[in-house]
Amino acid sequence: MYRAPVDEIAHTLKHVAGLRAALDAGRLGDLSEDLVDAILGEAGRFATDEVTPLRKIGDEHGAVLKDAAVTTPPGWKDLYRRWTEGGWNALTGPEDFGGQGLPQMLSVAALEMWNSGSMAFAIGPTLTMGAVEALDKHGSDELKATYLEKLVSGEWMGTMNLTEPQAGSDLAALRSRAEPVGDGTYRIFGQKIFITYGEHDFTDNIVHLVLARLPDAPAGTRGISLFLVPKFFVNEDGSLGARNDAFCASIEHKLGIHASPTCTMIYGDGFAKDREPGAIGWLIGEENKGLACxxxxxxxxxLAVAMQGVAIAEAARQQALAYAQDRRQGKAAGFDGEGMAPIVHHADVKRNLLTMKALTQVARSxxxxxxxxxxxxRTGEGDDARHWQERANLLTPVAKAFATDVGVDVASIGVQVHGGMGYIEETGAAALLRDARIAPIYEGTNGIQAIDLVTRKLPLSGGEHVKGYIGELRADIEALRKSNADGFGATAERCNAALDDLAEATDFLQRALADGRQEEALAGATPYLRLFALAAGGAYLVRGALAGEDKARVVLARFFAENLVDEASALKRRVIAGAESLVSADAALAS
Amino acid sequence: MYRAPVDEIAHTLKHVAGLRAALDAGRLGDLSEDLVDAILGEAGRFATDEVTPLRKIGDEHGAVLKDAAVTTPPGWKDLYRRWTEGGWNALTGPEDFGGQGLPQMLSVAALEMWNSGSMAFAIGPTLTMGAVEALDKHGSDELKATYLEKLVSGEWMGTMNLTEPQAGSDLAALRSRAEPVGDGTYRIFGQKIFITYGEHDFTDNIVHLVLARLPDAPAGTRGISLFLVPKFFVNEDGSLGARNDAFCASIEHKLGIHASPTCTMIYGDGFAKDREPGAIGWLIGEENKGLACxxxxxxxxxLAVAMQGVAIAEAARQQALAYAQDRRQGKAAGFDGEGMAPIVHHADVKRNLLTMKALTQVARSxxxxxxxxxxxxRTGEGDDARHWQERANLLTPVAKAFATDVGVDVASIGVQVHGGMGYIEETGAAALLRDARIAPIYEGTNGIQAIDLVTRKLPLSGGEHVKGYIGELRADIEALRKSNADGFGATAERCNAALDDLAEATDFLQRALADGRQEEALAGATPYLRLFALAAGGAYLVRGALAGEDKARVVLARFFAENLVDEASALKRRVIAGAESLVSADAALAS
Known part of the structure; x- marks a missing residue:
């Protein structure tokens, strides 16, 4: 089973992502490298020893709905209790409300490990953290005082209610409505689907954040407001009061993450016939500004979903490697022991395992x-803060889409490495593939991430931000050239070629946008995003391999450069010359 | 739901694969094009109207084992009865035993449609057909007289028993044993796993073909013999006699094809304590020549498994297209109707659907x-027969590996096109992905197919056969150049570049084999197989598009050439320059 790769995670944080430099520059307050290591170690231990053992039972039992109540799998409620007692829910929460206010770097590293343990478990707290953030930034002092501390500690959980049957990727089509009562509250009516942990038995109360329209609100996305709708009302002393009219009508039978209850929520269906209809909610932020919130x-x-991709890939990789080291079949050139060779020695299996490792590490980086x-x-000011916010904005869609595609691909390779055993549910390899498959879909499909990258992120700072980023990646390859380090083969040459491809495709898309050739830009978005990730990945692997003496990182960077990064050239041509054949292909889509 | 694409299948058979030329040359006996069309139409109707409606119930109920008996899902037994009554089981069976002896071309086309209907259903008869073939070619007259007619009609079904826990890809490790009784029969002892339809309620009898070792047989694969082991003995009058000691001990809980019982079979466990132990079997072919049989x-x-890949891809493609034509979200450049645009008009969705269609058609071709x-x-003689047998041998691993990879990839894209609905089992998109995932594994993993292609098929006719094949593909592109046909864009140029890549990689691998650089050849096998399929695919799409006036085929060929075939260049470099970084990467596989 999964063991949290704490050393690799720490190395990536410190030497690839920039944690050490940030610490050295005093950008992370009184956080020390020792504390970082301690937190990572403990988070890893919790993921390995506490979460992972409950993954399978979660998959097998799933969440069960009966009489509008959801029961989580055996042992899961207690796992959640230990999780909150360990303070893990509060890792990045605001310090004013009991949170530890730790950096996102630590949060994503911990999220990765917990998701490797069980994605169906880790997704619940992830939603709560999102609710905390929205409430902390946009909620009134009163709402914060009532809800934040308990959401930060994990005593209560939060949900996000966006999707409706007719409004998925296109939230403009949203129909749920909110009527002002006159006392500062609103009556909410509507149906929301795909609500993760919309109902469960982990906590006594659940705090729903719900998007809805006020009467006479403008059409489209500028007429959407955000409301807080608690499952139980909260009395002034903090105790729980009456039940609100917010109910789970059904849960989905999904391909994976079975233990995560995916609920259809009905607001204001009038369950208590002696009361005015409507679920009572409170406005978060301004009217009609819900989407901005x-x-x-x-x-x-x-980014949290990106971590699910990395997490599943890492778990699948570890499991496949362990199987390949154990399972013996046939003879192999690299094995001179007795009897059949462990299949890890067969070239084809090796290729699969190296591909899994390289893609996982690129996504993580x-x-x-x-x-x-x-x-x-967050810790910068002025231009510096703006620069880094642009960097985060640029990398977010790449992280989300690439890492979640990697999650699916690596989990699928993991099944393949197991041979026939991979198809048997008992092995657990297939369950990782089933879990992974949702991540490219939710929180904005990967197609939408690519469109976001091309149409909103490439233009940042007049198109200069992405160029500066590519320049930084080139510096990594230049550092490799200057290092004269052994064992890298043609790594520098191949990675530079990929960066050339990235630069050329970037220019092309920026010009297409500037010239109003929108359709061409949209057509190239998905291959561009993958090209971006591969080219960046080569540089990141080199950066990591140059920091430290670990031969494993050197040979992995070389394998990636000499076997995987080359896809960049085909992707570039797809971006630059593929659009017309796509746009003009309607005849092939008739049947 | 799925509708059999009879016209596209007929077009591919006639104009891409060569059915019409074979008919014109009188190579297919008294088969006429009218008869071909009639059979395809009827097979399609059966797949669409009879098999497809039972796919979902099969997935949901699965096969159930109780007291060593397997019950298939509701309605399935009756479906099988209608199937045999329609004569479908006998399509390619030997005419001497009631078969229709139709060409493989018709068989694979029909198999594709039935597998699109339900892979879990079609796989059962596929195994029977395999047993028929082995028995027809290698069985004694007595065995044939007793079993063949009923296997051809489908009154009984057959199974193939190869795998044991320690012997999967490596059959040399096989341990099941067979002891001669002295009366021409053998007592079989052993455990076989992953036996498809090893036990079920479709038929009164089941005919197991079982690999086992005779006492003092040579070690390895040269000491394996093939035995026929019936579930029930057959009396001289053809009626069923006593139960044989061949029992299903358990069935697997699998990722997909739930309705197909995957059995652990125990032979000779001594269920009847008053009898001598051992399951009674009859030798097929010669002693120790079982593997050759x-x-x-x-x-x-x-090839039958390849059709599963094509079949799932086609079913997934149709379902995704229907969803994308129906589901509306957002605005799209190509849609000027009212309200939200059907998502088929969004560039990214279009790319997905075109990719699905192109890959499916390439795999089919x-x-x-x-x-x-x-x-x-089969119908040729001398050099001609030899030539075509080599062609079949060359294309078999490509068909199996590429088509089954395509099955998984296209089914996964199908889930993605459905967005959140794709992750809900009710939709059926995820079930196709679950079903598809076994096909790259069984009947020789795709890694093993690639090794077979490189080490056994590239050397055919001293390396000339594959070169001749590439020459034929070049002729397709040359025909396109000469045609001056409209709408192909850069198709000829891109497809030719891919064929150049294929030729170069082929030369490289042939030289590597000749020079004894075995490990390099093995390391390049998987990317080479994909390169082979893509380069061939471009030519096949062109061939199909040049035959007839259908604009859909032209734009599809162009989309493939300008968006997908380019991957060939990266694959070529992976073959030629990727091996060293793979072979020397052990350090990255330690943990």
Whole structure:
């Protein structure tokens, strides 16, 4: 089973993402490297020893709905209790409300480990953290005083209610409505779907954040407001009062993350016929500015989903490697022991395992670098803060889409490495693939991430920000050239070629946008995002390999450069010359 | 739901794979094009109207084991009865035993449609057909007289028993044993795993073909013999006699194809204590030549698995397209109707759907071409037969590995096109992905197919066969150049570049093998197989588009050429320059 790779995570944080430099520059307050190591070690221990053992039972039992109440799998409620008691829910929460206010870098590293332990478990607290962030930034003092401390500690959990049947990627189509009562509260009516942990037995209360429209609100996304709708009302002394009219009508039967209850929530269905109908809610932020409130946290949520991709990939990689070291079949050139060779010695299996490792590490590096940028933005000022916020904005869609694609691909390779055993549910390899498959879809599909990257992030700072970023990646390859380090083979040459491809494709898309060739830009978005991630990945692997003496990192960077990064050239051509054949292909989509 | 694409299948058979030319040349006996169309239409109707509606119930109920008996899902037994009554089981069976002896081209086309209907259903008869083939080619007259007619009609089903816990890809490790009784029969002892339809309620009897070792047989694969072990003995009048000691001990809980019972079979466990122990079996073919008997049918089995890949891809593509035409979100450049645009108009969704269609059609073309070669080999003589047998041998691993990878990839894209709905089991998109995931594993993993292609198929005819094949593909592109046909964009140029890459990689691997650089050849096998398929695919799409006036085929060929075939260049470099970084990367596989 999974063991948290604390050393690799710490190395990536410190030497690839920039944690050590940030510490050295005093950018992270009184946080020390020792404390970082201690927190990572403890988070890893919790993931390895406490979360991972409950992954399988969660998958097998799933969440069960009966009479509008959801029961989580055996042992899960107690796991959640130990989780909150350990203070893990409060890791990044605001210090004013009991949080530890630690950097995003530590948060994403811990999230990775917990998600490797069980994605179905870790996703619940992730949603709570999102609710904390939205409430902390946009909620009134009264709402904060009532809800924040308990959300930070994890005594209560939070949910995010965006999607409706007709409004998925397009929130403009949202129909849930909110009617002002006149006393500062609102009556909420509507149906929300795909609400993660919308109902469960972990906590006594659940705090729903719900998007809805006020009467006479403008059409589209500028007429959406955000409301806080508690499952139980909170009395002035903090105790729980009456039940609100917010109920789970059904839970989904999903491909994976079975233990995570995915709820259809009905607000204001009038369960208590003697009361006025409507679920009572409180406005968060300003009227009609709900989407802006959501967007402030959506980037972090996307980064959290990126961590799910990294997490599943890492768990799948470890499991496949262990199987390949144990399972013996046939003879192999690299094995001169007795009897059949462990299959890890077969070239094809080796290729699979190295591909898994390289892709996982690239995804991790991008995501951690994004978290680093968020921390720099938070602790910086003026142009510096702006610079780092742009960096975070640039890397967020790349981290989300690439890492979640990697999660699926690596989990699928993991099944393959197991051979027939991989198809048997008992092994657990297939369950990782089932879990992984949602991550490219939710929090904005990967197609939408690519569009976001191209249309909103490439233009940052007049197009200069992304160029500066590519320049930094080039500096890594230049450092490799200057180092004369052994064992890198053609790494520098291949990685530079990929960066050339990235620069050329970036220019092309920036010009296409400037010239109003929107459709061409949209058509190239998905291959561009992958090209971006691969080219960045080569530089990150080199950066990590140059820091320290570990031969494993050197050979991995070389494998990636000589086997995987080359895809960049085909992706570049797809971006630059593929659009017309796509746009003009309607005839092939008739049937 | 799925509708059999009979027109596209017929077009591919006739104009891409070579069915029409074979008919024109009188190579297929008295088969006429009208008869071909009639059979395809009826097979399609059966797949669409009879098989497809039972796919979901099969997935949900699965096969159930109780007291060593397996119950198939509701309605499935009756579906199988209608299937045999329609004569479908006998399509390619030997005419002497009631079969129709139709060409493989028709068989694979029909198999594709039935597997699109339900892979869990179609896999059962596929195994029976394999047993028929082995028995017909290698069985004694007595065994044939007793079993063949009923296996051909489908009154009984057959199974293939190869795998044991320690012997998967490496059959040399096989341990099941067979002791001669002295009366021409053998007592079989051993455990076999992953036995598809090893036990079920479709038929009164089940005919197991079992690999086992005779006493004092040579070690390794040269000491394996093949035995026929019926579930019930057959009396001289053809009626069923006593129960044999061949029992299903358990069935697997699998990721997909739930309705297909995957059995652990125990032979000779001594269930009847008053009898001598051992399951009674009859030798098929010669002693110690069991693997050769199996190999004669293994190629066809691999092609049958290739059809599962094509089938799932086609079913997933149709379902995703229907969803994308129906589901509306946001605005799109290509849509000027009212309200939100059907998502098929969004560039990213379009890319996904076109990718699904192109990959599916490429996989189909390769597989049908392989079937064509088998038919030519069967009906040819001397050098001609040899040539076509080599062609079939060359294309079989490509068809199996590429098509099954495509099945997984396309099914995964299908989930993505559905957005959140794709992750909900009710939709059925995820079930296709779950079903698809076994096909790259069984009948020889795709890694093993690649090794087979490189080490056994590239050397055919002193390395000339594959070169001749590449020359034929070049002729397709040359025909496109000469045609001056509209709408192909840069198709010729891109496809030719891919064929250059294929030729170069082929030369490299042939030289590596000749020079004894085995490990380098093995390291490049998997990327080479994909390169082979993509380069061939471009030519096949062009061939199909040049035959007829359908604009859809033209734009699809162009999309493939300008967006997908370029991957060939990266794959070529991976083959030629990727091996060293793989072979020397052990340090990265320690943990």
């Amino acid at each position: 959501m967007f402030t946290m959506m980037n972090n949520a996307r 991008i995501a951690y670098s994004c978290a680093h940028a968020l921390d720099m933005a | 199996m190999f004669t049918m293994m190629n066809n089995a691999r 390769i597989a049908y071409s392989c079937a064509h070669a088998l038919d030519m080999a």
